[in-house]
Amino acid sequence: FCxxxxxxxxxxLVGSLxxxxxxxxxxxIQKMPETMRKKREIRNKVLKEITxxxxxxxxxxxCCTQCLQGAAVSFRRFxxxxxxxxxxxxxxxxxxxxxxxxxxxxxxxxxxxxxWLLNFNIFSFLINFSFITIPQFLAAxxxxxxxxxxxxxxxxxYFQKTVLYYGFYTNATISKTENGxxxxxxxxxxxxxxxxxxxxxxxLLFSMAKFFSRNFINPQAFSVNASKLLCTWDFNITNEKAxxxxxxxxxxxxxxxxxxxxxxxxxxxxxxxxxxxxxHLLVWFASLGTAVAACTGVYFLSIxxxxxxxxxxxxxxxxxxxxxxxxxIVSLLNTLIPFFFSWLGHLERFQTPGQHIYITITRNxxxxxxxxxxxxxxxxxxxxxxxxxxxxxxxxxxxYRLVLVDFIFCLLGSFFGEFLxxxxxxxxxxxxxxxxxxxxxxxxxxxxxxxxxxxxxLFSPLLPGIQMIAFFVVxxxxxxSLMRNCQPPCKVWRTAQMMTSFIFLLFCPSFLxxxxxxxxxxxxxxxxxxxxxxxxxSSMYAAVAEWIQILESYTGSKxxxxxxxxxxxxxxxxFILSSFVLIVIYLYWQIIQGRKTMTKLLRKQxxx
Amino acid sequence: MGNKQTIFTQEQxxxxxxxxxxxxxxxxxxxxxxxxxxxxxxxxxYSDKPAVTLPYxxxxxxxxxxxxxxxxxxxxxxxxxxxxxxxxDDFLDMFSVLSEMAPRDLKAYxxxxxxxxxxxxxxxxxxxxxxxxxxxxxxxxxxxxSLACEKVIYEADADNDGKLSLADxxxxxxxxxxxx
Numbered sequence: 054f055c056x057x058x059x060x061x062x063x064x065x066l067v068g069s070l071x072x073x074x075x076x077x078x079x080x081x082i083q084k085m086p087e088t089m090r091k092k093r094e095i096r097n098k099v100l101k102e103i104t105x106x107x108x109x110x111x112x113x114x115x116c117c118t119q120c121l122q123g124a125a126v127s128f129r130r131f132x133x134x135x136x137x138x139x140x141x142x143x144x145x146x147x148x149x150x151x152x153x154x155x156x157x158x159x160x161x162x163x164x165x166x167x168x169w170l171l172n173f174n175i176f177s178f179l180i181n182f183s184f185i186t187i188p189q190f191l192a193a194x195x196x197x198x199x200x201x202x203x204x205x206x207x208x209x210x211y212f213q214k215t216v217l218y219y220g221f222y223t224n225a226t227i228s229k230t231e232n233g234x235x236x237x238x239x240x241x242x243x244x245x246x247x248x249x250x251x252x253x254x255x256x257l258l259f260s261m262a263k264f265f266s267r268n269f270i271n272p273q274a275f276s277v278n279a280s281k282l283l284c285t286w287d288f289n290i291t292n293e294k295a296x297x298x299x300x301x302x303x304x305x306x307x308x309x310x311x312x313x314x315x316x317x318x319x320x321x322x323x324x325x326x327x328x329x330x331x332x333h334l335l336v337w338f339a340s341l342g343t344a345v346a347a348c349t350g351v352y353f354l355s356i357x358x359x360x361x362x363x364x365x366x367x368x369x370x371x372x373x374x375x376x377x378x379x380x381x382i383v384s385l386l387n388t389l390i391p392f393f394f395s396w397l398g399h400l401e402r403f404q405t406p407g408q409h410i411y412i413t414i415t416r417n418x419x420x421x422x423x424x425x426x427x428x429x430x431x432x433x434x435x436x437x438x439x440x441x442x443x444x445x446x447x448x449x450x451x452x453y454r455l456v457l458v459d460f461i462f463c464l465l466g467s468f469f470g471e472f473l474x475x476x477x478x479x480x481x482x483x484x485x486x487x488x489x490x491x492x493x494x495x496x497x498x499x500x501x502x503x504x505x506x507x508x509x510x511l512f513s514p515l516l517p518g519i520q521m522i523a524f525f526v527v528x529x530x531x532x533x534s535l536m537r538n539c540q541p542p543c544k545v546w547r548t549a550q551m552m553t554s555f556i557f558l559l560f561c562p563s564f565l566x567x568x569x570x571x572x573x574x575x576x577x578x579x580x581x582x583x584x585x586x587x588x589x590x591s592s593m594y595a596a597v598a599e600w601i602q603i604l605e606s607y608t609g610s611k612x613x614x615x616x617x618x619x620x621x622x623x624x625x626x627x628f629i630l631s632s633f634v635l636i637v638i639y640l641y642w643q644i645i646q647g648r649k650t651m652t653k654l655l656r657k658q659x660x661x
Numbered sequence: 662m663g664n665k666q667t668i669f670t671q672e673q674x675x676x677x678x679x680x681x682x683x684x685x686x687x688x689x690x691x692x693x694x695x696x697x698x699x700x701x702x703x704x705x706x707y708s709d710k711p712a713v714t715l716p717y718x719x720x721x722x723x724x725x726x727x728x729x730x731x732x733x734x735x736x737x738x739x740x741x742x743x744x745x746x747x748x749x750d751d752f753l754d755m756f757s758v759l760s761e762m763a764p765r766d767l768k769a770y771x772x773x774x775x776x777x778x779x780x781x782x783x784x785x786x787x788x789x790x791x792x793x794x795x796x797x798x799x800x801x802x803x804x805x806x807s808l809a810c811e812k813v814i815y816e817a818d819a820d821n822d823g824k825l826s827l828a829d830x831x832x833x834x835x836x837x838x839x840x841x
Contacts, residue, residue: 083681084767089680095682098677133685300730301798
């Protein structure tokens with residue numbers, strides 16, 4: 054900070070400000086912890102200093118410099134007006150502010166995450182739509198199936214021969230005119246999907262790093278009580294009821310903190326410790342067992358599902374609704390088993406409430422990811438090798454139905470979980486009171502939906518658009534339900550780290566799993582013979598290999614071929630790259646260790 | 662909304678934009694909020710820099726502040742003479758620091774001043790006790806309050822002088838990113 058002691062310091066400050074660039078100077082003035090009057094004085098002095106300097110410097114005619122300065126000022130004003138208009142485009146800014154004001158920042162983080170995912174899906178949709186779907190419209194085959202309303206739910210029928218699914222896309226090279234510019238659909242499809250996933254990877258990595266560095270807590274130096282007192286007051290809250298609730302919670306927390314001082318000396322006997330460990334193990338065994346049972350059920354159900362397809366495609370109501378059984382059962386399992394897990398969690402006793410929350414979330418993640426995993430196994434091993442006409446479209450339809458039914462269950466969950474619960478809590482059973490907004494469960498639902506969308510992009514390029522609309526509706530429904538039915542949360546846990554943990558959960562089991570599934574699909578599986586852009590090839594990746602072979606015959610693109618053979622397909626390059634990355638990580642880690650020791654030494658010096 | 666407004670001169674608006682984190686439209690909107698508190702006291706023409714001060718009672722009744730337990734301290738910290746009565750400059754300053762665009766260091770500096778009830782540039786035990794009482798609506802017993810404050814000073818005081826200086830406070834904020 055710039056504390057102004059004496060005129061000398063002020064003259065120094067003015068001098069240093071005058072030598073900065075305009076934007077840096079404005080930022081520095083804005084950040085100064087002085088009153089407005091003082092800041093204005095300093096600003097005027099700095100501007101005078103600048104004009105003095107330029108007058109000393111320039112032998113230029115004064116009207117020219119004045120013109121330039123006038124132009125710079127009006128340009129800055131124009132830039133400011135432009136950024137004002139961009140600020141207006143910030144969607145839902147007011148809604149997010151209201152939610153933060155009434156419910157605090159932890160609930161707000163769920164909605165911020167939802168908005169972030171929505172932007173992500175808008176970006177995915179735009180990429181896929183522009184590079185894959187729009188060219189396909191130019192080479193579309195006629196669709197002679199009839200449209201009944203049921204297709205919106207099942208995704209089959211009329212939709213099978215539309216751009217919704219992989220099977221409709223052509224493998225030809227599209228060109229409007231003879232010898233005109235041509236568009237190779239095979240290459241476009243595989244490169245669009247590939248580059249899209251690389252961009253996603255980079256976005257997730259940089260977002261994680263940004264949130265992590267902003268919100269890193271050094272666990273050794275974290276002062277629990279001091280920060281509880283001085284840093285947890287959420288100045289965003291403006292609702293009177295929420296303020297009173299927060300005060301009551303802080304009162305309870307401080308009381309608990311004080312009584313813990315008395316309970317600190319609590320040695321558990323060996324028997325009690327063994328009992329607690331046994332209970333933990335039992336509960337883990339039960340949860341994992343339930344997850345395995347759920348997966349087995351889903352697996353056998355999906356094999357049944359496939360037999361239904363293979364028996365012949367009948368376009369009547371019974372077989373259409375039979376296709377919905379699998380998604381409904383999967384969503385039911387995803388909704389009901391977490392309640393079972395949280396009931397099991399109450400049987401155990403944890404040292405801190407934070408542990409309880411993290412372990413519950415871990416179990417739910419294991420459940421959801423294993424269900425998705427078993428479905429992927431089914432798709433890759435059973436559907437892809439079955440004798441259906443177009444297995445990619447079948448997978449696409451399955452994913453479409455899963456996404457849609459999950460969306461419907463999300464809305465139903467909001468209805469039952471919050472609306473009915475509020476009615477029960479206020480009329481029938483007054484002891485329960487208003488429900489709290491369950492952040493963990495809702496965030497895991499979002500991550501599950503996004504994982505499905507990512508897997509489905511290869512098989513159904515318009516799926517991000519559908520998910521986009523779904524998230525849009527979910528935002529409004531959840532917001533209305535929150536405002537009408539819920540009360541602010543009692544226990545607030547590490548709000549600043551929430552966004553980091555959400556994105557980390559999105560990255561680690563979810564995105565990496567999707568990458569492996571897509572990788573296996575593109576490299577190992579044989580595309581169907583009669584449909585899709587890769588028909589007849591031995592694998593989807595073979596399209597790239599063939600393209601490189603064609604390029605070899607052109608002299609102008611030898612460098613592309615060289616890069617392909619020596620960098621992308623050569624194992625030595627990836628080995629060198631991995632070793633390099635590992636060495637860099639190790640060096641950074643050593644630097645961090647060194648800095649930690651430095652901080653410890655300095656702290657000792659201050660204390661003595 | 663064009664460029665035609667007659668409340669401020671262009672230089673005044675430029676100065677406000679340079680000194681706060683607000684855009685032109687936000688500054689005008691805040692001016693109208695300020696004026697709505699007392700339309701008979703605040704003129705519509707600020708180009709001759711009138712010296713208008715609104716009393717604390719009006720500021721403290723704004724919906725953003727009226728439920729905040731620290732509203733009096735906030736108004737005192739940002740007012741010119743430390744009595745809670747604010748001119749337009751002070752008003753804009755306050756909202757600029759409280760907005761989401763202000764960096765954390767700046768907010769930490771002002772939060773320190775807010776929690777420093779006796780304005781001696783240190784948060785001593787009596788300041789902390791007043792803070793705890795405001796945070797819990799005076800529902801803890803004095804012994805509990807005293808015990809809690811001792812724990813805080815023990816944890817956060819790095820130079821062991823029995824009170825928190827600005828540097829101690831900033832260190833704690835750095836380590837606790839829940840600070841909002």
